Amino acid sequence: xxxxxxxxxxxxxxxxxxxxxxxxxxxxxxxxxxxxxxxxxxxxxxxxxxxxxxxxxxxxxxxxxxxxxxxxxxxxxxxxxxxxxxxxxxxxxxxxxxxxxxxxxxxxxxxxxxxxxxxxxxxxxxxxxxxxxxxxxxxxxxxxxxxxxxxxxxxxxxxxxxxxxxxxxxxxxxxxxxxxxxxxxxxxxxxxxxxxxxxxxxxxxxxxxxxxxxxxxxxxxxxxxxxxxxxxxxxxxxxxxxxxxxxxxxxxxxxxxxxxxxxxxxxxxxxxxxxxxxxxxxxxxxxxxxxxxxxxxxxxxxxxxxxxxxxxxxxxxxxxxxxxxxxxxxxxxxxxxxxxxxxxxxxxxxxxxxxxxxxxxxxxxxxxxxxxxxxxxxxxxxxxxxxxxxxxxxxxxxxxxxxxxxxxxxxxxxxxxxxxxxxxxxxxxxxxxxxxxxxxxxxxxxxxxx
Ligand SMILES: *Cc1c(COP(=O)(O)O)cnc(C)c1O
Numbered sequence: 001x002x003x004x005x006x007x008x009x010x011x012x013x014x015x016x017x018x019x020x021x022x023x024x025x026x027x028x029x030x031x032x033x034x035x036x037x038x039x040x041x042x043x044x045x046x047x048x049x050x051x052x053x054x055x056x057x058x059x060x061x062x063x064x065x066x067x068x069x070x071x072x073x074x075x076x077x078x079x080x081x082x083x084x085x086x087x088x089x090x091x092x093x094x095x096x097x098x099x100x101x102x103x104x105x106x107x108x109x110x111x112x113x114x115x116x117x118x119x120x121x122x123x124x125x126x127x128x129x130x131x132x133x134x135x136x137x138x139x140x141x142x143x144x145x146x147x148x149x150x151x152x153x154x155x156x157x158x159x160x161x162x163x164x165x166x167x168x169x170x171x172x173x174x175x176x177x178x179x180x181x182x183x184x185x186x187x188x189x190x191x192x193x194x195x196x197x198x199x200x201x202x203x204x205x206x207x208x209x210x211x212x213x214x215x216x217x218x219x220x221x222x223x224x225x226x227x228x229x230x231x232x233x234x235x236x237x238x239x240x241x242x243x244x245x246x247x248x249x250x251x252x253x254x255x256x257x258x259x260x261x262x263x264x265x266x267x268x269x270x271x272x273x274x275x276x277x278x279x280x281x282x283x284x285x286x287x288x289x290x291x292x293x294x295x296x297x298x299x300x301x302x303x304x305x306x307x308x309x310x311x312x313x314x315x316x317x318x319x320x321x322x323x324x325x326x327x328x329x330x331x332x333x334x335x336x337x338x339x340x341x342x343x344x345x346x347x348x349x350x351x352x353x354x355x356x357x358x359x360x361x362x363x364x365x366x367x368x369x370x371x372x373x374x375x376x377x378x379x380x381x382x383x384x385x386x387x388x389x390x391x392x393x394x395x396x397x398x399x400x401x402x403x404x405x406x407x408x409x410x411x412x413x414x415x416x417x418x419x420x421x422x423x424x425x426x427x428x429x430x431x432x433x434x435x436x437x438x439x440x441x442x443x444x445x446x447x448x449x450x
Contacts, residue, residue: 002326003318010327014315020360021327023305027398028315029357031407034295036353037287042240044291050122050244051251057125060144064179067110075117077105079256082421084376089393092372097392099271099417102260103373104253107381107426112172114337114385114425115246115281120163120172122245123234128156128180153181160185162225163234164218167196168337168425173234174205187221191339195430237278237320238345246284250292262418264293269410272420273391275384276301276310276358277340279347285422290354298356298408300395302387304333304363309343310351311358319348334363337384337425357404359394361387364444371441380434381426388421395419 002010011017019026037043058073068075079102086101109117128147132138137155138146146152160183163173170186177184184205188197197207210216218237225233236242257264264270270293274282279301286299301310306329313319323342324331331341363383370386373379395401405411426434 002322003316007327010316016315017312017327020308020311020315021329023329023362025305025360025362025365026311027357027359027394027400028311029400029404030355032295032298032356033353037290037294039353040287040350042244042287046244047247047250047288047291050248053126053129054122054248056129056140057144057147060147061111063145064148065111071110074252075110075121076252077107077109079104079253079260079420080377080379081260082373082377082379085373085389086392088372088376089389093393093397095397097396098414099392099419100262101392102262102418102420103377103379104420104422105379106249107379107385107423109427112168112175113428114168114172114382115285115422116168116172116425118249119239119242119245119280119284120169120234121176122248123239123241124161124173124176124180124182126241126245127159127161127232128182131156131159147180156181157183158230159183160228160231161234162221162231163187164189164221164236165192167192169234169236170200170205170207171196171428174200174203178204185221185224187218189216191336193336193433195433199428236280236344237342239280240346242280243284243287243347246281247288247291249285250288253289254292257418263416264296264418266296267413268296268416268418269408269413270297270418270420271356271391271395272297272299272422273388274299274301274422275335275338275387275424276303277307277338277384278342278344279310279351280344281424282422283344283347283351286351286354298404299354300356300391301351301358302391303358303360304335304338304366304387305360306333306363307331307335307339307341308358308360309340310348311360313343313348314352314355314358319343320345333383335366335382335384335387337382338387357400359391359398361390365390367437367441368444369441371438371445374438374441379423379426380429380438381423382429382434383437385424385426388423391421392419 062073106115164187225231276282366383369389
């Protein structure tokens with residue numbers, strides 16, 4: 001029984017569930033409600049405050065992480081047109097895919113090499129700032145390079161940050177936390193990649209491994225932090241700080257789109273495809289984009305067919321009250337950043353009105369697309385990050401996508417559309433591992449065309 005109904009009763013009520021439960025690729029769309037943005041507990045003010053906090057830390061980041069100097073201490077990634085990949089996708093389906101295709105390369109974000117460098121680092125900076133201001137170690141107008149001096153680092157050493165993570169969040173928190181002086185403990189699930197654990201330990205973080213799934217690892221971390229006031233828990237399933245750190249990406253994206261002379265307005269829709277785990281990263285980014293572009297941006301989330309936590313929560317309306325395991329889905333996917341059985345406690349609800357749709361992809365598709373992208377553009381992504389590459393195909397080829405375009409009255413504007421694939425990770429993946437991913441994609445393609 002799930003919320004008082006059997007699975008059969010649920011399926012009768014929501015036919016799409018049958019395909020979701022069988023781990024088939026699906027596309028679900030809905031009509032976004034723009035007024036939903038106004039009813040959220042966070043708004044433009046909080047978004048701007050997040051942008052300002054990032055700015056206060058720019059001088060620190062430039063000093064502690066010189067790789068951020070080229071962007072004046074911003075943790076930013078390139079926005080790239082990917083024409084050849086667009087052509088390749090077009091050829092692979094044999095149908096027109098109107099508009100232009102861009103890749104947002106968070107796979108190459110400085111410091112942590114994944115989208116988690118936005119949320120994870122932001123939350124740790126916020127904590128460091130709060131401790132420093134509350135204790136009078138510095139004032140808000142000081143140069144935050146002070147955070148890189150031994151006096152403050154030593155004081156932060158008496159605080160512990162605890163986080164539960166499938167990998168990338170742990171990495172970003174471990175790297176920034178250790179550099180600021182914090183003790184960092186990362187609880188990891190068994191599906192976390194060995195190289196991520198190794199890298200974290202090298203950064204000075206303590207890694208605790210759990211035989212159970214990710215939610216269990218998070219629960220363990222939360223428990224440990226509750227009993228100790230010098231202990232701070234980064235709650236991936238329930239953190240508005242993470243959410244705002246991701247959301248601030250919208251400001252820079254707006255500038256980058258302008259640099260490429262990409263218009264986003266009534267006549268020029270922007271479609272964005274965001275890989276989704278618990279939902280914090282795609283949710284935060286979608287929230288930021290909606291604040292800036294309103295109804296002209298159409299946000300789609302992507303999940304593996306074997307981990308459709310957000311989709312399941314959304315179509316049933318149960319959000320975090322349902323897990324993929326409840327309907328017998330096994331959570332087996334190589335997209336470790338998306339291997340999540342239960343959505344965030346708040347993101348699903350917040351996205352109810354903002355989201356345009358969610359689609360799911362098989363692991364094979366991830367590998368094929370990541371190989372094609374590498375082959376055409378020389379950009380290497382981890383499997384999770386490749387999920388958005390199928391978005392443009394799904395939008396145009398699925399019935400739900402076509403209906404969405406018609407209902408939103410976008411049919412006449414589709415040639416002026418921009419499709420943006422949010423590539424969420426990859427640059428820290430060791431070469432051997434990356435070669436294995438690429439080889440897998442290549443093999444799958446060769447097999448299917450033989
Ligand atoms: C974490 C992660 C995501 C999804 O972020 P959530 O906040 O869990 O939804 C997507 N891609 C990669 C590579 C990630 O590490």
